[in-house]
Amino acid sequence: MKKRYIIGAGSAVVIAALYLINASWAATPPETTPQLLSHRGLYQHYRREGLTRDTCTADRILPPTHGYLENTLPSMQAAFDLGADGVEIDVHPTTDGDFVVFHDWTLDCRTDGKGITRQHSMAELKALDIGYGYTADGGKTYPFRGQFKGRMPSLAEVLTAFPDKHILINIKSNDSREADLLDAWLKAHPEAHPERLSVFAGERPTQRLAVLRPDLRPTGKAKLKSCALGYMALGWSGYMPKACRHTTMYLPTNYAWLAWGYPNRLQTRFADAGSYVWLIGDVNKRKGGMPSLNTPEELSKVPKSWRMGIVTDTIEVIGPLSMPPAQ
Structure with a gap:
């Protein structure tokens, strides 16, 4: 009987210690302002049923409610204007040593061009109509055709147009050489202000950038998984796994309760490790791509003390809700 009491008391002490070490209320969140990240800027939404990696989304857009297309300077400006x-x-x-801003691996879906995007020069890409393939009615009408010729921007154009804004660069490959290309490009363009950039990429370029450019807080699916599993296993102690240092973490709101110390202590631990956390949407509800917080109901799940990032696909909805009231 005495042994049972000792074991019970010991267990209670351990539980109490774990609670206090990870108590969110006992931690002060970082003294920062929550950041809102707009995925692709303001863009045309599309039907997501049956999506695969190679699905053309331009020919399944919903009836347009605005005139912006993703990954263009006007769409980015509109996103910033919306909060x-x-x-x-x-x-x-590109084949001439530059970087172009465009989503698809090939040109055939959205543009009047053909072939693999990276097998073209900047001049060739600049000659295309990037609104050519968009239709909401099965090809009966093409509302953006002819309006976006020459509107595919270079990386330099984006970073020059928005010199003080955070830009998340998504490298659309798993080729480690692209990390070297980006590193060389940034060295040649100090006006790009790389300190405000971050990178999401395949496993190989992520690993390479962690060596070349840790200041970009590079991450990818493999590193996210490693950080998540490591933090779930050891985060209770306050220890930050190597995969969680100097990186970017994307935390689904439906699994946030599993993250030790969420929300306040989690934020301070990642901030102290030189990392940043973005809240994203329910991974069980999104087919294709990163889930985001897109409705008022989803936004309401964000804790009031959250001081890091929020990712959205509907900046037109979430942006105004997140803006401070006019004085």
């Missing part, structure tokens, strides 16, 4: 603090863009290297 975004940063935007996510997709990049590909």
Whole structure:
């Protein structure tokens, strides 16, 4: 009987210690302002049923409610005007040593061009009509055809147009050489202010950038998984796994309760480790791509003390809700 009491008392002490070490209420969140990241800027939404990696989304858009297309300068400006603090863009290297901002691996879906995006020069890509393939009625009408000729931006154009905004660069490959290309490009363009950039990429370029450019807080699916599993296993102690240092973490709101110390202590631990956390949407509800917080109901799940990032696909909805009231 005495042994049972000792074991019970010991267990209670351990539980109490774990609670206090990870108590969110006992931690002060970082003294920062929550950041809102607009995925692709302001863009045309599309039907998501049956999506695969190669699905053309331009020919399944919903009836347009605005005139913006993703990954263009006007769409990014519109996102910032609606309250975004940063935007996510997709990049590909060109055959003449530059980087172009465009989502798809090939040109056939959205543009009047053909072939693999990265197998073209910047001049060739600049000659295309990037609104050519968009239709909401099965090809009966093409509302953006002819309006976006020459509107595919270079990375330099984006970073020059928005010099003080956070830009998340999505490298659309798993080729480690693209990390070297981006590193060389940034060295040649100090006006890009790389300190405000971050990178999402495949495993190989992520690993390479962690060596070349840790200041970009590079991450990818493999590193996210490693950080998540490591933190779930050891985060209770306050220890930050290597995979969680100097990186970017994307935390689904439906699994946030599993993250030790969420929300306040989690934020301080990642901030102290030189990392940043973005809240994203329910991973069980999204088919294709990163889930985001897109409705008022989803936004209401964000704790009031959250001081890091929020990712959205509907900046037109979430942006105004997140803006401070006019004085």
